[in-house]
Amino acid sequence: MPACRKDFHLRATSIALCAALLLQSASFTYADPLPPQEVVPVESRQITNFKIGSDDTVFGKLEFIGGIEMSSSNALLGAISSIRFRPDHQSFVAVMDTGHWLEGRIVRDANGKLSGVKDLTATSMMDKNGRSEQVKSRMDAEGLAFRNGEVLVSCEGLHRVDAYPDPGFSQAKPLRSLPLLLPVKQLRDNRSLETLAVAPLSSPLGGAAVIVTEASFDRNNHLFAAILDGPLKGTFGVIHKAPFAVTDGAFLPNGDLLLLERRFSFSQGIGMQIRRIPGSEIRPGAVAKGEVLMQADMGNQIDNMEGLDIVIMPDGDIRIILVSDDNHSILERNLMLEFRLKQ
Numbered sequence: 001m002p003a004c005r006k007d008f009h010l011r012a013t014s015i016a017l018c019a020a021l022l023l024q025s026a027s028f029t030y031a032d033p034l035p036p037q038e039v040v041p042v043e044s045r046q047i048t049n050f051k052i053g054s055d056d057t058v059f060g061k062l063e064f065i066g067g068i069e070m071s072s073s074n075a076l077l078g079a080i081s082s083i084r085f086r087p088d089h090q091s092f093v094a095v096m097d098t099g100h101w102l103e104g105r106i107v108r109d110a111n112g113k114l115s116g117v118k119d120l121t122a123t124s125m126m127d128k129n130g131r132s133e134q135v136k137s138r139m140d141a142e143g144l145a146f147r148n149g150e151v152l153v154s155c156e157g158l159h160r161v162d163a164y165p166d167p168g169f170s171q172a173k174p175l176r177s178l179p180l181l182l183p184v185k186q187l188r189d190n191r192s193l194e195t196l197a198v199a200p201l202s203s204p205l206g207g208a209a210v211i212v213t214e215a216s217f218d219r220n221n222h223l224f225a226a227i228l229d230g231p232l233k234g235t236f237g238v239i240h241k242a243p244f245a246v247t248d249g250a251f252l253p254n255g256d257l258l259l260l261e262r263r264f265s266f267s268q269g270i271g272m273q274i275r276r277i278p279g280s281e282i283r284p285g286a287v288a289k290g291e292v293l294m295q296a297d298m299g300n301q302i303d304n305m306e307g308l309d310i311v312i313m314p315d316g317d318i319r320i321i322l323v324s325d326d327n328h329s330i331l332e333r334n335l336m337l338e339f340r341l342k343q
Contacts, residue, residue: 034171035124035132040077040102044068044116046109047301047337058342060294062274062320066113067301067337076100076122078326078334082144082196082248083307085321089314093146093169094307094323095153099125099132099139101170106336114338123170125153128162130173143196143248145209150175152209154193159184161196161211161228178209181226181235182216191215192224195249195259199230203255203279206230210282212238212259215245222287234284241292244273248308252318252341255279259290260308260322269298272305274320293341303333318343 047067049055057064070077080102083094094102104120124132125139136157143154143161151169154161159182162174180193187193194214199205208230216224222237223246238246244261251257256279263271277290296302306325313319318341326332 033130033132035126037121037123037170038074038076040072040074040104040120040122042077042104042117042120043071045071046113046115047335048113050296050301050337052299052301059296059300059339060274060292061342062294062339063342065319065338065340067335068114068116070117070334070336072120074122075328077102077120078328080323080325080334081142081194081306083309083321083323084144084146084250085309085311089311092309093144093151095125095141095144096122097140097142097325098136098328099134099141101125103170114336117336125170126173128174128177140190142192142194142214143211145196145198147198147207147209152178152196152198154196154211156187156192156194156214157189159187159192161193161209178228180211181228181233182211182213182224186218187213187216187224191245194245194247197249197251197257199251199257199279199282200253200255203251205232205255205279205282208232210251210257212246212249214247215240220287225288227282227284232283236282236284237287238277239287239289241273241275243268244271247306250308250310252276252310253312255282257282257288257290258293258308258310258320260305262305264304270302270304271295271297272302272322274308294339301335301337303335305335 050064079096090105101123107116109115140157145152151164151166161178191214195212201207209228212225226235249259257277259275273295274293275290281288303324307323311319320339322337324335
């Protein structure tokens with residue numbers, strides 16, 4: 001081959017390689033942008049009485065400590081589905097069913113009661129393809145749990161449990177998805193993977209992830225539920241306490257599971273209850289029932305209660321913190337309520 005033609009081919013090949021590398025780089029940059037993040041200013045009003053017009057503090061087996069009603073000039077605040085607190089008892093992570101992470105920390109007054117929220121940021125969640133700003137049908141986040149350097153999130157619609165890296169979850173795609181074990185085609189689009197909780201390592205479940213559906217039923221009309229991994233991996237059922245629907249849950253240190261359930265009807269209005277499922281009832285093939293610890297209705301300071309977490313205080317006090325989902329409606333409120341478990 002003449003030298004001139006050889007040089008031409010070398011130059012052409014080099015140009016083609018450079019163009020390919022540039023396209024690959026441009027494609028990577030386009031596919032993996034950082035998700036949008038916003039600071040969310042919050043104004044808080046303390047709630048001192050749980051029962052409207054009463055100084056009562058004990059409700060069933062719970063004692064009311066205090067609460068706050070939150071509002072913001074940023075429309076992102078709202079639609080909270082689940083909340084989890086860090087070991088410092090102040091910092092928290094929440095997910096919203098609009099496909100956003102919510103991070104912040106609580107503030108307490110001189111008496112140790114909830115008085116506000118600070119440093120609140122909302123970040124659009126990323127899916128496995130690196131897409132953020134998702135439509136609700138693709139990123140309807142409902143459940144949340146921490147485990148072994150991961151943040152687990154359950155979604156309904158596109159039913160799945162995704163595992164994000166921790167730290168770094170808010171800027172990352174999920175690392176993997178956990179096998180669901182449940183018949184996906186029998187899960188209702190807007191009534192499925194509502195509750196996601198991680199059992200204590202010391203319990204018979206050995207730190208397993210557990211899911212309970214909101215209102216998806218097996219052939220015996222029990223709520224679908226599953227132990228997704230660990231030594232007792234398998235499916236079980238939870239008795240449905242009509243007219244309530246399960247919205248969140250968390251494990252106590254002894255391995256019992258607390259379930260938050262809500263009620264809404266035009267005849268009875270809104271309501272909620274908290275049920276305690278013994279750890280011994282959470283095993284493959286079982287049907288869990290548990291006992292109701294407390295109930296509340298429109299005579300109490302509640303709204304559309306969606307999130308529950310358990311916080312163990314330094315003195316061993318067991319606190320239960322609840323949050324509501326305002327559905328971005330002017331008719332509903334963003335609440336955070338705190339109770340003490342009376343054992």
